[in-house]
Amino acid sequence: MINDLPRGLTSRHPVAEDHARVLAVLDRWWGGLKGEAGAVERALLLPRLYFQHFTSTSLLIERPDGELAAFLVGFLSQTEPDVAYVHFVGVDPALHGQGVGRALYRAFFGLVRTQGRRYVHCITSPENTASQAFHTRLGFTATPVQPDYDGPGLDRVAFTVDLAPRPDGPSTPDRTVTGP
Ligand SMILES: CC(C)(COP(=O)(O)OP(=O)(O)OC[C@H]1O[C@@H](n2cnc3c(N)ncnc32)[C@H](O)[C@@H]1OP(=O)(O)O)[C@@H](O)C(=O)NCCC(=O)NCCS
Numbered sequence: 001m002i003n004d005l006p007r008g009l010t011s012r013h014p015v016a017e018d019h020a021r022v023l024a025v026l027d028r029w030w031g032g033l034k035g036e037a038g039a040v041e042r043a044l045l046l047p048r049l050y051f052q053h054f055t056s057t058s059l060l061i062e063r064p065d066g067e068l069a070a071f072l073v074g075f076l077s078q079t080e081p082d083v084a085y086v087h088f089v090g091v092d093p094a095l096h097g098q099g100v101g102r103a104l105y106r107a108f109f110g111l112v113r114t115q116g117r118r119y120v121h122c123i124t125s126p127e128n129t130a131s132q133a134f135h136t137r138l139g140f141t142a143t144p145v146q147p148d149y150d151g152p153g154l155d156r157v158a159f160t161v162d163l164a165p166r167p168d169g170p171s172t173p174d175r176t177v178t179g180p
Contacts, residue, residue, distance in 0.1 A: 002107045005061065006098050009069055011107070014060040019051040021068050022060075022090075029090045034127060041154075046073065046088055057084070057111055059104055069095055072104040076115055084112035086122040105138055109163055118164050123149065123156040135159045 002011040014022075026042045034041065050058065054075045061070040070091040077083035086108060091100045109120065124131040126145045136142060140159035149156035 002059070002061070002103050004103050004106070005100065006095070008064050009061050009095075009100070010064075011059055011061045013055045014051050014058050014071065014073075015055065016048060016051045018060055018068075018071075019046075019048045022046060022051075022071055025068055025090070025092070029093060031093070034125070050087065054087075057108065059107055061100065061104070068092070070100045070104060072108055074108050074112075076112060076117060077121075080119075082116065082118040084108070084115070084117040084120050086120060089122075101134055102138060113163055119160055119162055121158065121160050123158050126155050126157055132157060 001013075005011065023043060023046060026046070027039050030038065030042060032038070050073045054073060057075050058073045059071065060068070063069050071089070072086060073088040074084060074086040077085055086105070089101060089104060091104075112120065120140075122135065122140070124135065132142060138161065140161045143158045145155050145157055147155050149158070
């Protein structure tokens, strides 16, 4: 499904049985970001429904032994017909910096383009500087920190990228593949 992964990794769409496996890695993969409150926040952001009703636009990557290596949970906006949304993405820290996150996004961009989506949106916590650097590197534009975006005390940075081909070359996400 994704053909530009590091050797040995394979991808597929998730199923409901993957829900518990993904929840089990969140705290380790996020490095305990924001402590106990962060752990609760993360678990509540990924209820089982995402592994039941959003599977065709979500992706899971596994090692040869079946161990979870990375995931992306995303969907098509119900409200905005040209928008898709990445809700949650994570890569095993042992695999960071090998292009797995970028490969997940490229695959997602490809999937949602076939559904006529031009823009991809996502959000992250102001504390998650790695996520901000990653999304910026992939061509996303960030807003300033938006206080209480997701509720009292839940500040967020919002990102968007335009998937349309640029007049002077390939579309933004493809351009970032060969960077800078
Ligand atoms: C953010 C995350 C998904 C990146 O995954 P990854 O597989 O390491 O990223 P990639 O190797 O594909 O990197 C893609 C680009 O982003 C850059 N990048 C990735 N992480 C970065 C970091 N921490 N700081 C600076 N740049 C970073 C890479 O240098 C690369 O740029 P380049 O190829 O142009 O040199 C991963 O660090 C992660 O899972 N973090 C914990 C969970 C999380 O915060 N998820 C996002 C919020 S929901």
